[in-house]
Amino acid sequence: MKKILFVASECVPFIKTGGLADVVGSLPKYVNKEEFDVRVMIPNYQAIPAKFKEQMKYKTHFYMNLAWRTQYVGILEMEYDGVTFYFIDNEFYFAGDLPYGEIYQDIEKFAFFSKAALSALPAIDFRPDIIHCHDWQTGLIPVMLHDAFQNNGFYHGIKTIMTIHNLKFQGVWDKKTIMDITGLPAYYFTPDKLEAYGDANYLKGGIVYADMVTTVSNTYADEIKTPFYGEGLDGLMNARSNCLRGIVNGLDYDEWNPETDKYIYNNYNAVNFRKEKVKNKKELQKELGLEVNEKIFTVGIVSRLTDQKGLDLVDYVIEEICAPDMQFIVLGTGTPKYENLFRHYEWKYKSRVSANIYYNNERSHRIYAGCDAYLMPSLFEPCGLSQLMSLRYGTVPIVRETGGLKDTVEPYNQYENTGTGFSFRNYNAHEMLNAIRYAKDVYYNRRREWNKIVDRGMAKDFSWRNSAGQYEDLYRYM
Numbered sequence: 303m304k305k306i307l308f309v310a311s312e313c314v315p316f317i318k319t320g321g322l323a324d325v326v327g328s329l330p331k332y333v334n335k336e337e338f339d340v341r342v343m344i345p346n347y348q349a350i351p352a353k354f355k356e357q358m359k360y361k362t363h364f365y366m367n368l369a370w371r372t373q374y375v376g377i378l379e380m381e382y383d384g385v386t387f388y389f390i391d392n393e394f395y396f397a398g399d400l401p402y403g404e405i406y407q408d409i410e411k412f413a414f415f416s417k418a419a420l421s422a423l424p425a426i427d428f429r430p431d432i433i434h435c436h437d438w439q440t441g442l443i444p445v446m447l448h449d450a451f452q453n454n455g456f457y458h459g460i461k462t463i464m465t466i467h468n469l470k471f472q473g474v475w476d477k478k479t480i481m482d483i484t485g486l487p488a489y490y491f492t493p494d495k496l497e498a499y500g501d502a503n504y505l506k507g508g509i510v511y512a513d514m515v516t517t518v519s520n521t522y523a524d525e526i527k528t529p530f531y532g533e534g535l536d537g538l539m540n541a542r543s544n545c546l547r548g549i550v551n552g553l554d555y556d557e558w559n560p561e562t563d564k565y566i567y568n569n570y571n572a573v574n575f576r577k578e579k580v581k582n583k584k585e586l587q588k589e590l591g592l593e594v595n596e597k598i599f600t601v602g603i604v605s606r607l608t609d610q611k612g613l614d615l616v617d618y619v620i621e622e623i624c625a626p627d628m629q630f631i632v633l634g635t636g637t638p639k640y641e642n643l644f645r646h647y648e649w650k651y652k653s654r655v656s657a658n659i660y661y662n663n664e665r666s667h668r669i670y671a672g673c674d675a676y677l678m679p680s681l682f683e684p685c686g687l688s689q690l691m692s693l694r695y696g697t698v699p700i701v702r703e704t705g706g707l708k709d710t711v712e713p714y715n716q717y718e719n720t721g722t723g724f725s726f727r728n729y730n731a732h733e734m735l736n737a738i739r740y741a742k743d744v745y746y747n748r749r750r751e752w753n754k755i756v757d758r759g760m761a762k763d764f765s766w767r768n769s770a771g772q773y774e775d776l777y778r779y780m
Contacts, residue, residue: 304777306333307430308342309419311412311439313387316350317401321551321687322437322467325518328554330385332770338777341428343419345411346378346389347396354380358389362425368414369485375418377426388426390418408439409475412504413484416442424456432780434463438473441508442484445496448511449486461780464512466505468684469526469533470610473504499534509538513780516547518685519706523548531682549773550709552766553690558670560695565667572760575696576753579671586672590656592629598654599742600629602673602697604666604688607636607644607659612679612702617643618731623738624651627746631669633658670695675741679726679734683707689723693759698752699723700737710764714744714755722759 312318314327330340346358358378366375376391390396395411402408420443423429435443444462451457477491480502491497496507509515517523523546525531527539539546556562560579561571567585570578580596587594601623605611616623617640624630624647632644632655644657658665670676676692678701685706689699693710701707703725714721726737745752 304338304432305428305430306338306340306432306434306777307423307428308340308434308436309416309440309443310342310344310436311415312401313342313344315382316344316354316387317347319401320467321518321685324554324687325465325467325551326436328552328766329770329773331383332552332766334770334774335384338774341386341388341430343388343390343422345396345401345415346376346391347398347401348393349399349401350389354382357382361388363391364421364425366418366421367485368417369483373414373418375421377422379426388422390415390422392418405473406475406479409473409480409504410483412439412473413442413480416440417446417484419443420446420451420457429456430460432461432463432777434465435508435512436465437467438471438505438508440464441473441504441506443508444511444513445486445490445507446484449490461513462508462511463514463516463776463780464505464508466509466515466517466526466684469505469517469531469535472498472506472533472535474498474501477502506535506538509535509542512545514545514547514776515539515542516549516776518548519550519709520548521708522682522684522705525682525705547776548709549769549776550706550764551685551687551690552769553687553694553764555694555765558667558691558694560671563667563671565664566671567668568671570671570696572696572757575756575760579696582668582672583674586631586668587629589668590631590658591652592631592656593653598629599627599675599745600631600673601675601677601700601738602631602633602669603677604633604669605636605678607632607634607640609637610681610683611636612681612729612734613637613640613643615679615729615731615734616677619735620647622735624655626654628742629654629656631656631658631673633660633662633665633669635659635661670697673697674745675700675724675738677738678702678707680704680707681729686710690764693722693762693764696756696760698741698755698759700734700741701725702729702734703727710762712758716744716748716751719751719754720758721755722762723755
C-alpha cells in the first residue's frame with residue numbers, strides 16, 4: 303500500500319477561497335483506495351465551520367522550534383467521505399475570519415505550517431512515500447525535508463510533488479526576514495535555490511527541491527516556460543521541464559450534475575435537454591428581472607471580476623455584447639472598476655443585463671443551467687473549472703485558447719461537425735466579439751448544429767476519475 307499525504311492551505315468542504323480547495327478536497331476521494339492510502343493535512347483555521355470542528359478528535363500535541371521561537375503544534379483528526387484529514391492547530395497563526403491575511407503574516411504562518419506538517423508525521427505514526435504539496439504555502443516542505451529533517455532516519459526516501467495551481471502567487475518576501483522566520487541556513491538563499499530577484503520565494507524553493515512538479519493542464523505546463531506566462535520563473539520551469547507534468551483538474555460530477563442538481567429549477571440530462579433546459583432559462587430570466595423570452599441568446603459569466611479573467615476585453619466591447627438580440631448575466635465580485643461597469647450596464651439595459659455583484663453558490667448553478675453560452679476570455683487560466691461546469695450543463699463555452707481552456711474546449715468546426723464550444727486565440731477584444739457573434743449566428747440560424755455542439759459537450763468526461771488515473775500513474779512512476 304503506497305502512502306500519500308496531501309498538504310495544502312485549503313480544502314473543501316472545510317475552507318475555500320478558490321479552485322485549489324476543490325482539487326485537495328475531491329482528488330483523494332477518487333484515487334484507488336486499494337493501492338493508495340491518501341490522507342490530507344491542512345491548518346485548523348478558526349474560520350472552519352463549527353459543524354466540522356465538533357467532529358474533530360484531538361490526536362496529540364507537541365512544541366516545535368521555528369528558528370528562535372518555540373510554538374505549540376496541536377493535531378486534530380477526522381474522517382470525511384472515507385478520507386482521513388489532519389488539522390494542524392495553533393491559535394496564534396490560524397485565528398481570524400479568513401485563511402489568508404497580509405502577505406508578511408502569511409509568510410510566517412505557512413513557514414510554521416510547513417515545518418509543523420513534517421514534524422507531525424512521527425506523532426501521527428504516518429510515514430508517507432510521497433508528500434504532495436500544493437501551491438506556495440507548502441513550498442518550504444521539499445526544502446525543509448532536504449535540510450534538517452534529513453538527519454532523521456524516519457524521513458529518508460520520502461519523495462515530494464509540487465503542484466502549481468497558479469504561478470502568479472509565489473510567496474515572496476525579503477530574504478533577511480525569511481531567513482529569520484525559517485531558520486534555514488544561508489546556503490539556501492542563492493539564485494539557484496530560494497532567492498529570486500533579491501527576495502526569497504517559497505514556491506521557487508518548492509520547485510527546485512521537489513522530485514516532480516505538476517501543474518493543472520498540459521497547455522499551462524508549456525506556457526509557463528515562456529516569459530509571458532512564466533511570472534519571472536520561466537527559466538526555472540525550463541530547467542525542470544524533464545520533471546514537469548500537466549494534469550487537468552477534474553470536476554466533482556456528483557455536485558455538478560444537471561440531472562440531480564437541487565439548486566436548479568428543472569432537472570434535465572443529455573437526452574432531454576432540448577425540451578427541458580429552456581425551462582431553467584425562463585425561470586432565471588424571471589428571477590433576475592430580465593425580459594422572459596426563451597428564444598433570445600443568453601450569455602453568462604460566473605467569475606472573480608479581475609484582469610486575469612479577461613474582463614478588460616469585455617469592457618472594451620461591452621456595448622456590442624449588450625446588443626438587443628442578447629442577454630448578459632454576470633455573477634461575482636472583484637475589482638471595483640468591473641463591478642461598477644456591470645452595474646452601470648444593468649442600469650442602462652435593465653431588460654437584458656443582470657449584474658449580481660456578490661457570490662452565491664445556488665445562483666451560480668442556475669446560471670450554468672439557464673444560459674445558452676458561457677463566456678471565459680481569460681488572459682491566462684492554469685486549468686479553469688467554469689468551462690467544465692458549463693460543458694456539463696449543456697451551456698456552450700466561448701473561451702480564449704489558453705491553459706486549461708485550450709485543453710478542454712474543442713473549437714466548433716462547421717465543415718467537419720466537430721467541437722464543443724467556440725474559441726479565439728489572440729488576446730484581442732474584437733477577436734472575442736467575433737467568437738461571440740459566430741456563436742450567436744449558429745444559435746439563431748443553425749439550431750440543429752447548436753444542439754449537436756451541446757450534445758458533444760455533455761458527452762465529455764471531465765470527472766475526477768479521469769484525472770485521478772493520471773495522478774496514480776505519476777505516483778507509481780515515482
